[in-house]
Amino acid sequence: MARSAGGPASFRPSPGSIPESPGVYRFRDPGDRVIYVGKAKNLRQRLNSYFADFAGLHPRTQTMLTTAAGVDWTVVGTEVEALQLEYSWIKEYDPRFNVKYRDDKSYPYLAVTMGEEFPRVQVLRGAKRKGTRYFGPYSHAWAIRETVDLLLRVFPIRSCSTGVFRRAGQVGRPCLLGYIDKCSAPCVGRISPEDHRTLAEDFCDFMAGNTGRFVRRLEREMARAAAEQEYERAARLRDDIQALRRAMEKQAVVLGDNTDCDVVALAEDPLEAAVQVFYVRGGRIRGQRGWVVDKVEETGPGELVERFLLQIYGDAAAEAVPREVLVPTLPSDADAIAELLGEHRGGRVEIRVPQRGDKRDLLTTVERNAAEALRQHKLKRASDLTSRSRALQEVADALGLDQAPLRIECYDVSHMQGTDVVASMVVFEDGLARKSEYRRFSVRTTGGDVASIHEVISRRFKRYLEERSATGELDVEMGAEPGADPEAGAEPGIDPGAGAGPGIDPETGRPRKFAYPPNLVVVDGGPAQAAAARRALDELGVDDVAVCGLAKRLEEVWLPDEELPVILPRASEALYLLQRVRDEAHRFAITYHRSKRSRSVRESALDGVPGLGPARRQALIKHFGSVKRLREATAAQICEVPGIGPVTAETIVSALKDESS
Numbered sequence: 001m002a003r004s005a006g007g008p009a010s011f012r013p014s015p016g017s018i019p020e021s022p023g024v025y026r027f028r029d030p031g032d033r034v035i036y037v038g039k040a041k042n043l044r045q046r047l048n049s050y051f052a053d054f055a056g057l058h059p060r061t062q063t064m065l066t067t068a069a070g071v072d073w074t075v076v077g078t079e080v081e082a083l084q085l086e087y088s089w090i091k092e093y094d095p096r097f098n099v100k101y102r103d104d105k106s107y108p109y110l111a112v113t114m115g116e117e118f119p120r121v122q123v124l125r126g127a128k129r130k131g132t133r134y135f136g137p138y139s140h141a142w143a144i145r146e147t148v149d150l151l152l153r154v155f156p157i158r159s160c161s162t163g164v165f166r167r168a169g170q171v172g173r174p175c176l177l178g179y180i181d182k183c184s185a186p187c188v189g190r191i192s193p194e195d196h197r198t199l200a201e202d203f204c205d206f207m208a209g210n211t212g213r214f215v216r217r218l219e220r221e222m223a224r225a226a227a228e229q230e231y232e233r234a235a236r237l238r239d240d241i242q243a244l245r246r247a248m249e250k251q252a253v254v255l256g257d258n259t260d261c262d263v264v265a266l267a268e269d270p271l272e273a274a275v276q277v278f279y280v281r282g283g284r285i286r287g288q289r290g291w292v293v294d295k296v297e298e299t300g301p302g303e304l305v306e307r308f309l310l311q312i313y314g315d316a317a318a319e320a321v322p323r324e325v326l327v328p329t330l331p332s333d334a335d336a337i338a339e340l341l342g343e344h345r346g347g348r349v350e351i352r353v354p355q356r357g358d359k360r361d362l363l364t365t366v367e368r369n370a371a372e373a374l375r376q377h378k379l380k381r382a383s384d385l386t387s388r389s390r391a392l393q394e395v396a397d398a399l400g401l402d403q404a405p406l407r408i409e410c411y412d413v414s415h416m417q418g419t420d421v422v423a424s425m426v427v428f429e430d431g432l433a434r435k436s437e438y439r440r441f442s443v444r445t446t447g448g449d450v451a452s453i454h455e456v457i458s459r460r461f462k463r464y465l466e467e468r469s470a471t472g473e474l475d476v477e478m479g480a481e482p483g484a485d486p487e488a489g490a491e492p493g494i495d496p497g498a499g500a501g502p503g504i505d506p507e508t509g510r511p512r513k514f515a516y517p518p519n520l521v522v523v524d525g526g527p528a529q530a531a532a533a534r535r536a537l538d539e540l541g542v543d544d545v546a547v548c549g550l551a552k553r554l555e556e557v558w559l560p561d562e563e564l565p566v567i568l569p570r571a572s573e574a575l576y577l578l579q580r581v582r583d584e585a586h587r588f589a590i591t592y593h594r595s596k597r598s599r600s601v602r603e604s605a606l607d608g609v610p611g612l613g614p615a616r617r618q619a620l621i622k623h624f625g626s627v628k629r630l631r632e633a634t635a636a637q638i639c640e641v642p643g644i645g646p647v648t649a650e651t652i653v654s655a656l657k658d659e660s661s
Contacts, residue, residue, distance in 0.1 A: 006628075008065040012051045012082050018044040018073070024085045025073040026093075027064065034093035036064055039086040043073050058554065060570055064097045079336040080343075087310045099293055099307045109287075110135040110144045112157075112204055117193055118165070119150055119200035120158045120184045134320075135207045135286065150243045152182040157196065157205040159183065185650045206244070208281060208319075215244055259283045261324035263359075265366035266304055267374040270555050271570060271579060274307055274374035278366050279322075290373045296568070306331035310353070312339055321345035326354050326363055336509070378580065387573050388431030394574030395520070398566050399559065401546055405520035406430055410581040412453045412524040413443065414589035421446075423456040424589035427518070429582050437516075440592045453523050457536035464517055465540065517545060524582050526551040527558045527565075534560035548584045609648075611656045620652075631656045 023043040027036040040046030041510055050057070050065060057065070076082050090098055113123040115131020123144050124134075127379040148159065158165065160175055162181070168174050168187040186196045222237035247610035263278040272294055279287040293304070293362075305327050313321050321341055331337060334351050341349040354360040392404035408428045415421040428435035521537075523529045530549030537545055548566075549558040555575060556565035568575040623641045624630040630638070630652075638649040 008051060008054060008068070011068070013047065013071065018047050019045045021073055021075045021078055021313060022077070022082045023073050023075040024082055024089060025071055026089065026095075027068040028072070028098075029067055030069040034089070034095050035067055035098040037086055037089045037093065039079075039082040040550040041079060041082075041499075043075070044178075047071065047073070054328045063570075079333055080339050081409045083310065083333065083336055083340050087314050090311075091314070095219060097647070099299060099304065104428045108144055110148065110207065112200055112207075114200065114204070115575075118158050118196055120160070121152075121164075121203065122159065123199075133204050135204075140473060149182075150246055151203060152177070152651075154218070154240045155199050155206070155241045155497065156184040157183055157200045157203055161185075162358055167615045208287075213592045215241060218244070221633050234656045236465075259324075260322050261326055262322045262365045262391065263326045263362055264305065264308065265328050265363055265370045266301065266308075267367065267371040268301070268304065269374070269579070270552075271576060272377070274370050274376065276366050276373055277312075278362065278369075279321075280362075288369070290370070292373070292377050301329040302331045302567065306333065307331055309341070310336055313344065318345050318346075322347060323347065323349060325349065325351045326359055327351060328353065328367065345553070362484055388577070390575035392431055392574035394568075394572055395577065398557065398574055399520070399546060399548055400570055401520070403519070405518070405546070408515065408517040408520045408522060408581055410522040410524070410585040411453060411456055412582070412585035412589040413456070414586075414592070415443075415452075421452055422589060422592045423452060423593060424585050425456070425460060425579065426585045428577075428584075431577060433584060438588060441574050449525060450528045453525070453529050454532040457521065457523075457533045460539065461537060461540050461542050461545075465542075470597075472659075517542075520546045520548065522578060522581055522585075524585060525545070525549045525558075526556070527560075527562070530558045530560050555579065607654055612647060612652070616641075616648075619643060627656075 002417045020042050022039075022041050024037065024039045024444045025043060025047060026034045029035050038046070050061070050071075054062065054065070074085065087550055108123050108125050111122055111129075112133045112135075113120045113122070113129075113131065115129075117408050124132075141550055152159065156177075159177065160168075164175060165187050168178075168185075172188055174183065174185035174188050174190070177183035178188070178190070183192040184196060184199060186193065191199075202214065217603065218237050218241045222234050225231075225234035225237060259280055260282070261280050263280060264275065265277075266275045268274070272292060275291045276292070277289050278285050279289075289315050291308070300309070302436050309325065309327075309331070321344055323345075325341075330351065330353055338349050338351045341351075354363055389404075392406065395401070397405045406429060410426050410428075411423060413421065413423045422441040423441040423443055425439040425441070427434040429437075438461070441456050443455060443458065445451045524534050526549055530547055533549075537543070537547065547560055550556075551558065551565070555568070555570070557568060557578065568578075619641055620630055620638070621627070624633060633653075635649040635653050636648065638644055638652055639646055644652075
């Protein structure tokens with residue numbers, strides 16, 4: 001083990017002291033607390049990567065190394081043993097720099113307390129209890145209760161609390177459920193403990209997906225009762241069959257009847273990730289669950305999947321591990337993880353990425369749920385007033401601003417290989433998006449993102465200065481009375497828009513487009529983009545607006561004319577706010593660019609063909625798929641399109657031929 005308190009170089013292990021075997025390593029802080037646990041196929045190669053080029057490491061890894069004071073390792077025989085030991089240590093030490101998944105909500109389960117003498121069915125949340133069978137999780141508790149209400153007709157097991165059960169036994173009279181035949185009333189001895197347990201086991205088998213045999217058994221009993229002319233009993237069995245089928249219908253059929261799998265999908269950004277799982281048993285979706293995670297270390301999708309599988313299935317019961325796990329990306333140690341899960345399950349487990357068919361479609365659905373869960377998580381976090389206030393103050397402190405930036409504008413440029421260049425401006429006021437203030441720009445300058453940023457900032461603040469001049473604010477600064485117009489000879493002090501406020505158009509009563517200046521301008525990019533924005537403001541004489549750039553790759557904040565970036569703590573509310581502002585500007589720019597690109601595609605050579613209206617242009621593109629294929633078609637082939645005659649077809653061929661030449 002290497003230990004010191006003088007930075008990463010001071011506790012770097014001596015050359016040749018690290019074995020080249022598989023193993024698990026721990027970084028510790030000066031207080032001897034474990035702050036990071038990792039595994040490696042080759043310990044020497046992995047640990048040397050931490051110390052070879054400190055400047056080239058991810059900022060989060062740099063933070064971990066500067067926090068650490070020592071590192072030790074344990075050699076194991078195989079990759080599976082490394083996975084087991086890594087999981088055990090993460091669970092034991094709870095290291096602050098390791099990824100930790102947490103439920104994004106408390107999900108309800110349907111639980112059957114098989115550890116009791118008379119098992120009880122109920123809805124439970126939180127930590128799982130020993131001796132209890134769990135089914136789900138479900139998105140809503142009412143969904144469980146509806147299913148249980150249907151199944152109690154066929155499997156009338158106990159669902160009352162311990163107090164109600166004891167009280168009914170003392171008075172010798174069952175509760176209401178016992179009278180309406182939705183409980184077999186073991187409290188008063190109507191059924192033996194053995195028979196009641198058999199009912200509970202049948203209930204669990206049905207919930208586990210073995211539904212067919214119960215329906216077939218009831219159908220045989222119904223036919224027998226009808227043959228024996230026991231029509232009331234046959235009617236009761238018919239109703240029981242319908243109840244089972246309604247309970248089965250509540251669970252969507254998505255895959256084959258024998259399919260048992262968990263479908264895992266994730267959505268991520270540089271700071272957080274959301275994971276969603278759909279549980280498929282017997283081809284039906286039996287439950288759904290979600291987690292969110294703060295990415296406190298540099299992790300890719302494969303490593304996120306690996307951490308998730310180890311954490312979620314590590315403590316699960318053997319029956320909770322499915323035969324198949326569908327994932328969006330295979331972890332690097334997929335075979336070792338599958339072997340480890342197989343040992344835990346007591347049978348083979350396959351981890352794979354579906355490429356086509358129903359399983360691929362289901363994974364796409366789960367991915368959409370993960371993306372929505374991440375969006376909802378961010379909205380929930382952004383709506384908290386305390387978090388917003390703290391974020392704005394942290395931004396002010398980090399950038400050296402005199403006050404919190406209550407109005408932030410962010411700019412992003414979007415293009416396709418230099419064509420159809422557009423830019424977006426999004427506005428956040430008091431930490432919340434102000435969508436009515438968003439603006440879009442069609443960029444005229446050629447010369448890359450830096451020139452585009454300079455143009456957009458110049459245009460925006462020219463408009464701002466024009467609005468200020470129109471409202472008389474610049475005149476006030478120059479010593480004139482507000483509302484005075486020297487050229488028109490207007491009476492000083494008389495302002496047609498008086499009372500409307502400087503940012504309100506007196507004619508429309510609506511806010512002027514660029515009347516309000518921001519406290520902070522954020523541009524999507526690094527030092528070059530930040531310098532271009534500052535230069536545009538300086539050229540216009542605007543000196544009361546701060547500027548910074550936010551680079552995507554490492555989430556670095558760049559200030560104009562500064563050689564080094566500002567590194568915000570990855571868990572800080574300030575970085576979260578700036579990232580959200582930047583991502584919203586990127587989304588808005590991409591949306592505008594796509595619409596502009598699709599519009600330019602539609603404006604093709606067909607627009608100039610006489611007598612060819614929008615409907616027939618659309619029919620031609622739909623028939624041939626593209627203008628390129630249409631250009632290759634003959635007049636006879638074009639005539640096959642409904643509504644296109646020989647003369648029009650010849651005109652189209654001629655127009656496309658002239659356009660290509």
